[in-house]
Amino acid sequence: MSSLPDLVCPAGSLPALKAAVDNGADAVYLGYKNDTNARNFAGLNFDAKTMSEGIRYAHAKGREVLMAINTFAQAGRVADWQKAIDGAVDQGVDAIILADIGLLDYARQRHPQQRLHLSVQGSATSYEAINFCQREFGIQRTVLPRVLTLAQVEHVIKNTSVEIEVFGFGSLCVMNEGRCWLSSYACGESPNTVGACSPAKYVKWDKKPGAMETRLNGILIDRFGDDEPAGYPTLCKGRFEVQGETYYALEEPTSLNVLSILPEIIKIGVRAIKVEGRQRSPTYVTQVTRSLRAALDALKDGGERYHVKPAWQAELAKVSEGSQATLGAYSRPWR
Amino acid sequence: MSDFTIPKFRLPGFVAALGQKLPQWPHGLALIAGLNAALKLKLLPESELTALEDKRFRVQVLDTGGTAHFTYRGGLFRPVFRPEHEPDLAFAANLSAYLQLLSRQEDPDTLFFKRELEITGDTELGLIVKNMLDAVEWPALPKFLLLSR
Ligand code: SF4
Numbered sequence: 001m002s003s004l005p006d007l008v009c010p011a012g013s014l015p016a017l018k019a020a021v022d023n024g025a026d027a028v029y030l031g032y033k034n035d036t037n038a039r040n041f042a043g044l045n046f047d048a049k050t051m052s053e054g055i056r057y058a059h060a061k062g063r064e065v066l067m068a069i070n071t072f073a074q075a076g077r078v079a080d081w082q083k084a085i086d087g088a089v090d091q092g093v094d095a096i097i098l099a100d101i102g103l104l105d106y107a108r109q110r111h112p113q114q115r116l117h118l119s120v121q122g123s124a125t126s127y128e129a130i131n132f133c134q135r136e137f138g139i140q141r142t143v144l145p146r147v148l149t150l151a152q153v154e155h156v157i158k159n160t161s162v163e164i165e166v167f168g169f170g171s172l173c174v175m176n177e178g179r180c181w182l183s184s185y186a187c188g189e190s191p192n193t194v195g196a197c198s199p200a201k202y203v204k205w206d207k208k209p210g211a212m213e214t215r216l217n218g219i220l221i222d223r224f225g226d227d228e229p230a231g232y233p234t235l236c237k238g239r240f241e242v243q244g245e246t247y248y249a250l251e252e253p254t255s256l257n258v259l260s261i262l263p264e265i266i267k268i269g270v271r272a273i274k275v276e277g278r279q280r281s282p283t284y285v286t287q288v289t290r291s292l293r294a295a296l297d298a299l300k301d302g303g304e305r306y307h308v309k310p311a312w313q314a315e316l317a318k319v320s321e322g323s324q325a326t327l328g329a330y331s332r333p334w335r
Numbered sequence: 336m337s338d339f340t341i342p343k344f345r346l347p348g349f350v351a352a353l354g355q356k357l358p359q360w361p362h363g364l365a366l367i368a369g370l371n372a373a374l375k376l377k378l379l380p381e382s383e384l385t386a387l388e389d390k391r392f393r394v395q396v397l398d399t400g401g402t403a404h405f406t407y408r409g410g411l412f413r414p415v416f417r418p419e420h421e422p423d424l425a426f427a428a429n430l431s432a433y434l435q436l437l438s439r440q441e442d443p444d445t446l447f448f449k450r451e452l453e454i455t456g457d458t459e460l461g462l463i464v465k466n467m468l469d470a471v472e473w474p475a476l477p478k479f480l481l482l483s484r
Contacts (some may be wrong), residue, residue, distance in 0.1 A: 007359060012466070012469070013470035014470060014472060015469065015470065015471070015472055016469065033382075041462055041466065042386070042459055042462045042463040043463040043464075043465070043466025043467050043469075043470070044462075045388075045468065047382075050470075135404055136458060199459075200459035200461070200462045201458070201459040203458040203459075205453075205454060205455055206455075207453065207455050207456065212450075212453075216379050226450065227450065229449060230450060231448065253444040253448075280444055281439070281443055281444070281469045282439060283439045283440065283441060283442040283445075284442035286439075287442070318445060319444075319445045320448075321444075321448055
């Protein structure tokens with residue numbers, strides 16, 4: 001059995017970072033308080049001061065800090081993104097997670113010593129694309145979009161020396177990761193442009209007798225009965241009328257959860273497992289990190305007798321969007 | 336993490352009926368005193384506080400029937416005694432949900448998905464408040480409570 005993959009956990013704030021480190025994350029990922037990262041939500045993320053404190057905290061306990069600068073530099077403002085890269089290098093982060101090819105090139109030229117990861121937003125799903133980024137920009141790891149089956153992930157790993165990171169838990173952003181413009185269709189802003197899908201200023205939760213309506217820039221995207229679980233207000237998770245039927249036409253509000261296939265993920269040589277959720281609270285980070293750490297540790301010495309403990313599953317199910325979990329594309333019969 | 340857990344509970348209906356008959360300000364004032372104590376300790380980040388200026392908030396505890404209206408102005412949280420219009424941001428939940436939130440036992444999104452926490456009004460403002468509270472590094476609780484009195 002190969003060695004355990006790193007557990008990479010989200011940090012949207014200093015308390016979340018500490019929660020990740022204290023509960024057994026091998027690495028945390030974070031971003032600046034601006035549109036250079038794909039979780040640019042009001043009140044979230046780090047300024048220079050909290051970032052250096054966070055880095056100090058993680059490094060003192062021997063954990064890594066990965067900095068996400070994973071949006072695409074916008075015309076006329078490229079310098080903002082370059083400044084973010086320079087700042088991350090100055091802060092001494094262990095790696096920078098980039099998606100934009102222009103920025104990868106900049107980072108490579110300007111800071112040849114800096115370790116670079118290709119973001120999921122870079123949307124590289126084939127080993128050809130990954131090896132290209134390795135050859136041109138020296139990336140050492142890539143985060144695979146949540147669209148590949150386990151067999152496809154294995155195929156990629158066999159054909160590249162770049163480390164492979166996959167998602168292990170969290171809300172799903174379907175299908176066209178890094179290329180999705182659904183949010184722009186409704187409100188003119190998307191993850192790749194402003195760093196947020198369905199920005200809060202366009203979201204309205206409307207309480208009606210017996211139901212709650214979700215509107216995105218005035219467009220009705222879902223209506224929940226009083227005892228129905230809610231989900232994030234993104235277009236992909238809305239219920240729409242298609243040929244006379246109203247249902248989750250694109251995706252159900254669920255969370256990805258790989259606990260049950262963790263041994264296979266390790267066997268095929270995945271180098272790191274990522275937890276989604278920089279927009280979530282320190283409590284979520286504690287709960288998810290703790291469960292995945294316990295599961296990974298159970299696999300440490302071969303793990304022949306590995307079975308998913310109900311307690312881990314219960315904790316993860318609780319924090320899931322729509323309170324449901326899925327194996328997503330990993331176990332999809334179709335491609 | 337604390338080693339005691341707060342169960343999900345719902346106070347019986349008569350408590351709410353009773354709560355609505357009581358004057359609304361005592362618990363409201365306690366909440367506001369708590370927030371101002373957090374301000375004094377500089378626990379709340381300045382950059383986000385400016386976004387709260389002049390906004391009106393309503394915190395409703397469904398099973399006690401308690402409601403607090405307040406606003407943030409000139410560096411202090413202040414009660415609003417006779418709210419004239421709908422608040423910019425309103426929270427509604429049972430007491431247990433608030434307690435679970437404050438003790439960081441449950442995550443706000445989780446409570447929201449499970450429909451145990453209701454947030455209405457200006458969603459962006461809601462996110463600012465949520466993220467602001469998440470980013471606070473609460474000092475040891477007893478001391479904090481003492482100061483907020
Ligand atoms: S609309 Fe859905 S798939 Fe598209 S970016 Fe947003 S969360 Fe992802």
